[in-house]
């Protein structure tokens with residue numbers, strides 16, 4: 001029976017929960033806002049299946065990719081709304097064109113991040129773009145298995161540990177399964193995201209960024225859009241953006257658009273300083289391509305040095321081809337410009353492929369301060385501010401944007 005004694009040793013994939021034949025394991029949120037399995041010993045029949053499917057107890061072999069490419073989707077609208085070069089959408093469209101099903105992470109109606117599936121091109125919009133929050137797997141492994149058993153092709157995308165969890169869960173190599181993960185820095189806490197959103201919306205409602213203060217500020221009713229990777233100021237200097245619709249007076253709406261650079265936004269700064277990553281992300285069992293995925297995608301951060309001719313600051317993906325099936329997937333892609341590149345160059349600029357983030361000095365203090373100051377206050381107290389000139393430039397940009405929006 002699965003029992004979590006060391007939080008670094010559970011990635012929260014939920015493979016054990018979905019595989020248990022007695023349905024006696026449930027995921028519960030801890031004080032940091034992450035989910036962990038808890039088994040009910042009185043129902044457990046000691047079959048051992050939960051341990052067999054756990055990707056932490058059974059990590060894969062470390063690998064080197066067969067090939068590495070820089071990739072740019074030729075569809076500019078798709079690339080703009082994707083986090084890097086838009087290669088995920090191209091892969092997903094190929095699957096849908098063959099009658100397959102695509103799994104990915106999207107927001108639910110409460111702006112929490114969950115895994116789900118779609119079989120339509122329109123449905124892909126919700127998966128597009130990185131959400132810097134750990135997604136809840138729900139029943140996704142069971143659903144993927146049911147599609148595979150019925151003969152449908154499945155493209156499953158997720159973090160490396162989620163892909164590793166799926167492969168352990170299935171315990172069989174289905175011909176119709178294609179998997180794509182990404183170079184993974186780590187996943188922030190869903191609990192911190194929930195609190196941050198509440199604080200940020202309340203801040204906006206206080207009139208800091210609105211034409212006039214709004215009286216009625218229920219979070220769920222007001223949020224219209226969230227992007228962790230808004231490219232308005234470029235791909236490399238990405239921004240966090242949020243659009244809100246505030247009721248003013250007799251049902252009239254006052255739209256608010258918050259757009260803050262990664263160096264200014266409290267949530268992104270806390271994430272990039274590793275203050276609230278899942279503990280397992282500091283001892284990741286899926287580094288070095290151990291997930292078993294067919295393809296690994298990511299941001300090609302070094303592209304301006306390695307292939308300057310490709311870099312227009314609109315976003316370039318890196319694609320690591322890990323298996324023969326991955327090579328087929330890449331071979332069948334339409335409308336994507338692929339340029340062979342060296343794996344060593346990818347790792348040089350994106351060490352997260354092979355190395356886990358270190359536990360920062362301020363992590364423990366963050367949880368204590370969060371209770372006192374909230375998420376925004378705690379990040380402000382622990383993460384050093386960017387230089388004054390950068391803040392001034394950011395503020396000027398925001399003001400211009402607000403004026404343009406009003407016009």
Ligand SMILES: Cc1cc2nc3c(=O)[nH]c(=O)nc-3n(C[C@H](O)[C@H](O)[C@H](O)COP(=O)(O)OP(=O)(O)OC[C@H]3O[C@@H](n4cnc5c(N)ncnc54)[C@H](O)[C@@H]3O)c2cc1C
Nearest residue numbers: 082083084085086087088104105128129131157185298299
């Ligand atoms: C938490 C997180 C950390 C990342 N860390 C790095 C990094 O250190 N270095 C790097 O190069 N790239 C990192 N990436 C990947 C990168 O941001 C892009 O997602 C990737 O380059 C693919 O971009 P794209 O343009 O092809 O497609 P996009 O449309 O941007 O990619 C979306 C894909 O990501 C999946 N996805 C989005 N959010 C989540 C989530 N919370 N959990 C699981 N799957 C999700 C979607 O299902 C979809 O398949 C990270 C992504 C996430 C979500």
Ligand code: SF4
Nearest residue numbers: 020044045047048050
């Ligand atoms: S040992 Fe079997 S019955 Fe018990 S919790 Fe694990 S999977 Fe469920």
Ligand code: SF4
Nearest residue numbers: 010011013014016054
């Ligand atoms: S890593 Fe996944 S399978 Fe293992 S205990 Fe945690 S949730 Fe269960």
Ligand code: SF4
Nearest residue numbers: 160161184186281284
């Ligand atoms: S860093 Fe590792 S453990 Fe953390 S989400 Fe990514 S793949 Fe999973």
